[in-house]
Amino acid sequence: MSRCRVCSAAVREFLDFGRQPLSSAFRSPGETAEEFRFRLAVGICESCTMVQLLEEVPQARRAHQGYPYHSSGSVVMREHFERTARRLLSTELSGGDPLFVEIGCNDGVVLGTVAAAGVRQLAFEPSGEAAGRVHRAFFDAASAREVRAAEGPADVVYAANTLCDVADIAAVLQGAEVLLAPDGVLVFEDPYLGEIIERTSFDQIYDEHFYYFTARSVLAMARRSGFDLVDVEHLPVHGGQIRYTLARAGRRPPTAAVAELLAEEEARRLTAPETLDGFAATVGTIRTDLVKLLGRLTEEGHRLVGYGATAKSSTVLNYCGIGPELVPVVCDSTPSKQGRLTPGAGIPVVPPQAFSAPYPDYAVLFAWNHAEEIMAKERAFREAGGRWILYVPDVHIV
Ligand code: TYD
Ligand code: ZN
Incomplete structure (x- = not known):
């Protein structure tokens, strides 16, 4: 039986995707070594109701030896992070020489914006890929103590699409306890279980998403570590996320949004067994429908491609057993993915310019979280008669 990584109680499994490769382990065409696989299952x-993976990928097996690095190539995401940084700068700083800390650093947009505002900033990132002021370590009590000794307390510790990946999340809260000023905050944004269930976006489930947070589970986790959940905010990015703000217990009254979200989760029975089992059943239906549709279109002689070699697509392709025979190539703007094969499924990744040369009949939008931006950019595809295939919240053609 699996034990909860937050509170050690029993974890009940409700969905098993079988043995899956690592979502960011793109392969060179000539590579022959067997791919690492692990059991991707959720419970x-x-x-404490924390939804989590049953198996953790050991650090040594990971594609990145640090926090996951996301370069979504999206203008919308760039703007989102600039806005986020400016907001935190205007609401959360105190004293003459405040300190803004980020765990991981993604595209560097947040800390770049903080630095441009003349505010002291620092990233915790062990992998060595990051530029700027970096403390090369994972964020925990020991590394937080080192930084506190050198830099003083932090006003903000911020993390985007990072904490959900850290199985030992208790260590992060201990680090925050060490590093934050008395009125400092830990702010993090990650995929929201409520949205994943609502949209049946099962492709949010992959190796780099260990936790699937709710207000209820985050509140329980915060309280175990001397923190309180003082704010929640819905974010319209990555298919629906929540930004959680944690403050030291008793230092800041929670906003009304916290009680509202807790009540909403309760009313919709978000973590009830029938909800989670129903979600798992719908995921099975999507698999059947998607494989059937792609098979039929291919048989009819239509040309298909994938769009966006996302981490999410790894779950879809490998769980559905879709390979190059159904989706011959995936277009993606990330240079480091181009010329390589998608993990497991082994579909060649080609640059976006290949999309129009000539346009396919159908494109499976694996980067559906950027649908608006991509469909606007690729308007000529639809005008030329092309159609998008989406599989969230169900399989449909637009
Ligand atoms: P991302 O949003 O980070 O999703 P995930 O976390 O599931 O990997 O990835 C988006 C991918 O889509 C990324 O590989 C870049 C690609 N992309 C394009 O090819 N064109 C675009 O216009 C956009 C916005 C993204
Ligand atoms: Zn628990």
């Missing part, structure tokens, strides 16, 4: 803690 819920019967005590």
